[in-house]
Amino acid sequence: MNNINDSILPADFYQQPTLELAKSLLGCLIVKETADGTASGFIVETEAYIGPGDRAAHSFGNRRTKRTEVMFGNSSLIYTYVMHTHTLVNVVSGGPENPEAILIRAIEPYSGLELMHERRGIADIRKWTDGPGKLTKALGITMDDYGRSFTAPPLYLAAGKKPGHISSGPRVGIDNSGEAKDYPWRFWVTDNPFISRKNLIKKRVPK
DNA sequence: TGGGCGATGGGCT
């Protein structure tokens, strides 16, 4: 792969509207350094959560608890939380006192492949990081990362490479969120093999 | 190839 830019993205990068940022994150490299080594991948799928008006967002109605507190802080902060037995990772957006976030749903493995393989324990590389709970396990992201910033190690974002075509559609797994369930706030790199829940995406009909 | 469902743990009322 050519034209990889692995320089850390500055805080300025995160100062854009959440829906724009959700698209800008596609193609960026997410890197996690741990005692076991470093692993990284290109972000290929994101979802925007725009509280307090978004019923699907944890910050809906400006709900402010110990868990959601970080969403009220500066853009570029790391919001991790546990869903069932899995850790999910979000990029805080929207600026101070405006609780918005972007969920990272899938990545394309780039470096630290042996480490990711070991952590996931299955042979098929396409199943290592094609879901929000899977990619955190592959990269070694945990609740210890809560409240850190994506602008510095051990968990940071770098410029990466520009994606080809971007698609959008409804978000996943939020069926009981009223009209918000239909908002097309899920973004992905068109035809990328590492997208999660591919069964929910209409297949492009070959000519 | 994909839908259905149970496991499982933390946050919140």
Next chain:
DNA sequence: GCCCATCGCCCAC
């Protein structure tokens, strides 16, 4: 005690 921004197995087709 209930609610999930999930995962992976099982089984039908």
